[in-house]
Amino acid sequence: MEEREEKEEKEISQAVIGRLPRYFRYLGELRDDGVERISSQELSGRMKVTASQIRQDFNNFGGFGQQGYGYNVEYLYNEIGKILGLDRNHNFVIIGAGNLGRALGNYLNFESRGFLFKGIFDCDERLVGREVRGVKIRDIRELEAFVRDNDIEIAALTVPKASAEEIVERLVRTGIRAIWNFAHVDLNVPEGVQVENVHLSDSLMKLSYNINRYMKENDR
């Protein structure tokens, strides 16, 4: 008898998603080293996570392995790439051509993963017209038109927190799919617009907490 349930895509937890890029990186390295197959047991040793977790994680997406054999490295690498959406290109723009914005524009690794740097914007007249890795810095007023005309999916936001909110509204209205947020504020977006925060100072604070904790537990 046929299964009539709408085979409902069970929601994958963000905890699992958060681990995928790391699996992807390790598998890429294994592949580059010419390794053909690997067991959850051995991957566990290298990555310092339990073999059980590895198998659970992969099985969220269906069976990638084979009993008695393990996982084919090349195949698994490609599958995880597809899950992460790395089998197609993603156009992105950078908003804010300050130090951080320009640094991101110059970062070549993103290109190799299919994240294509298409435009960069600023409101400072002195910056407009200059180039970042061959891409002209545009006036922020051109933002909407550019995003629409160039099939931009992702906007990296490296503007001061004061202007973040306004820019985000404009991006959302223009139909951006995702915001990579480096501004130190929580963004308010409708569901359907993905946000990934990179709060550098938060991460420094965690470091500082852990330094302190260790010193208290030991030194004294």
Next chain:
Amino acid sequence: MEEREEKEEKEISQAVIGRLPRYFRYLGELRDDGVERISSQELSGRMKVTASQIRQDFNNFGGFGQQGYGYNVEYLYNEIGKILGLDRNHNFVIIGAGNLGRALGNYLNFESRGFLFKGIFDCDERLVGREVRGVKIRDIRELEAFVRDNDIEIAALTVPKASAEEIVERLVRTGIRAIWNFAHVDLNVPEGVQVENVHLSDSLMKLSYNINRYMKENDR
């Protein structure tokens, strides 16, 4: 009768620590707005976390509130600052004077939180001698001496992954306390050296996953 137990500092989970910087930010804003007191209920509304979690989180560190009143904003802000180690300065250096390294050096917000940019290093002769926000780029060979002589706690690592491992060994031997790792590798350090990873491409991949997921669940 006196409690004889060594009042053992119960380990605080990293989940809690990870939320502290955000509390700190909201409380700072409330304070700047002249708000004197706040209840877990109201903070819950603003921050979109449960009031229960807020109270649990704060109570990991002892009672900061008062029944029937709530929390004093200024006091709580300061206490969380202390917990995060923001009541003293932390000297840091940047290793790798590429785009990202220079961008971090120019980022002023860190200074205001007590993270002081003291030095920046590179192995590229063409960069050595130039300045980043008034700080001279030094030859990487001077690293050990500088770290020792200038009471450096944190090293931000913005070098290619190939050189990361070697640099980390040198830093560890020199007695660095923490590494803020922007290189796309997992670092191997002895316990007692804190590591905080900022893997930008991982975060882009998560974004890409979520874009894909949303498109699959809806558009089609």
Next chain:
DNA sequence: TAGATTGTTAATCGATTAACAATC
């Protein structure tokens, strides 16, 4: 005092780990 709101215990939920039958 009455009302408000914490601190804290108990209940629930979700994520990780262990175990093992299925199967290559």
Next chain:
DNA sequence: TAGATTGTTAATCGATTAACAATC
């Protein structure tokens, strides 16, 4: 076939939420 290792169910652990007595 025997050995290896997955896929998956069950057990455990930890984190979040709910509830409420303590107390300001």
